[in-house]
Amino acid sequence: MxxxxxxxxxxxxxxxxxxxxxxxxxxxxxxxxxxxxxxxxxxxxxxxxxxxxxxxxxxxxxxxxxxxxxxRAEPACAEIPVNATVPAVDADEVPSVLARYPGCTTAKVKVAEPGGSVDDDVARVAAVRAVLGDSGQIRVDANGLWSVEDAVSALVALAPYGLEYAEQPCATVPELATVRERVMSRGVRIAADESVRKAADPLAVARAGAADLLIVKAQPLGGIHAALAIIQEAGLPCVVSSALDTSVGIAMGAFLAASVSGPETACGLGTAAMFRADVTDEPLRPVDGRIPVRRPQVSGxxxxxxxxxxxxxxxxxxxxxxxxxxxxx
The missing domain is CATH 3.30.390.10 (Enolase-like, N-terminal domain)
Incomplete structure (x- = not known):
């Protein structure tokens, strides 16, 4: 800088x-x-x-x-669609979690929780499908915690529930490439997150053909302008997500998403709903499945x-x- x-x-x-x-x-x-x-x-x-x-x-x-x-950052649109985020909760808790995301028709579901099992993941995803119905979109996120064999086995078990994509099923770029090849016939796309935001070379995953799309987070990539440059060079579709930010950090992501996401691409920027408290009287929580693209007024x-x-x-x-x-x- x-x-x-x-x-x-x-x-x-x-x-x-x-x-x-x-x-x-x-x-x-x-x-x-x-x-x-x-x-x-x-x-x-x-x-x-x-x-x-x-x-x-x-x-x-x-x-x-x-x-x-x-x-200066100028909003490219007034609002953006967002997904719900479902932590690694028991299946019977899923409806109450999704209730915090009114109007959201896409959900990202945490899987591969340490101490959990594939059966737990399947039950959680099945519960999400039951709430969203057939038209809802489901994404799963393993945070790179599966081995190749575990990832393939789990994604085969989860595929019948209609996955939009699986985010970072394994830790390394070669592993992602292998899993992508083996689950492609099941209709499961692979998204890279940690292999972009935590990598010395965030473009390596795109060059290796290891992912179908990228998960992009403004803070870990150095900000809106740095992230835009990476997205342009990678040449892959992307979903802008949060890093468990306050509404101020969510706003940063929203400005980025407004510039790069399609009007119906649900971004992972509804996570202010996960907090019991925030730093603004008007937190950027989903309403009708969307959040506004604006800088929040912070409350003293x-x-x-x-x-x-x-x-x-x-x-x-x-x-x-x-x-x-x-x-x-």
Whole structure:
């Protein structure tokens, strides 16, 4: 990032607020999501790499926050469709989860949960199909946790429920390519997520023919402008998704999705519905299956109510300093 685009660190710290948002259901091992927000000339922006990420990986998220807070982004449309997100819950909990996503006709379902089984996954997906009906779209996400053989076996078992695609069934690009070849006849498409956002070369999966489409997240890829460049070069269809962001981070993704997704492509940006609290009085939660493309007005009262403990704020400020040093060098 050039010096011309990099604001002084002191400016970031001056408005930095760290929040801890409780969630309705455990997701990705998380029950409380921490995030740092700060205010730039364009409005509030978000820096929220997961706590286990090292500083090098987190640096892309800081680039994204600065990009959204300091660079102008014009919405290409007023609203976008989104999918519901179903964590690895028991099948009987599925209806109550989907009820938080009014109007959504597409659902992304977590599978391959550690400690779970393929039978659990099948039951969960079957429950989603029962709620959505025959016309609904179902996506499954394994977060790269299956082996090739386990992925093929699981996807064969899940295919009768009509999958739109399977997201990151295995960890590596060669594994994705193998699974794609073996399940293609079942009508299951493969989407790459971690192989894009966590890869040293986010275009490797496209060059290898290992996926039918890409899952694109603004923060991990360095922001709206960096993600647009990757999408253009990859030349594959994409679905824009969130990284369990607050409504501020969701807005970043929504601006990106408005530029690259088709008008009926449901994006994975309905995840504000997973939080019990947010940082704005008008959170970007689905209404009639859609969210607006706009920068939310952050509430001072909600920032206070959801503020992380002092030791966690200090942890995030230290992380900001270290990550800033990386992108400034």
């Amino acid at each position: 050039s010096d011309a685009l990099l604001p002084p660190l002191e400016d970031l710290i001056a408005t930095a607020r760290v929040v801890a948002l409780p969630m309705h259901v455990r997701f990705r091992g998380i029950t409380v999501r921490e995030a740092m927000l700060f205010e730039g000339p364009m409005g509030w922006t978000e820096f929220s790499p997961f706590v286990e990420y090292d500083d090098a990986e987190a640096s892309a998220w800081l680039r994204a926050a600065i990009d959204f807070g300091w660079q 009262a909600l920032l206070h109510q959801t503020a992380a403990a002092p030791d966690r704020r200090a942890w995030w400020i230290d992380r900001l300093r270290r990550t800033y040093a990386l992108i400034a060098s």
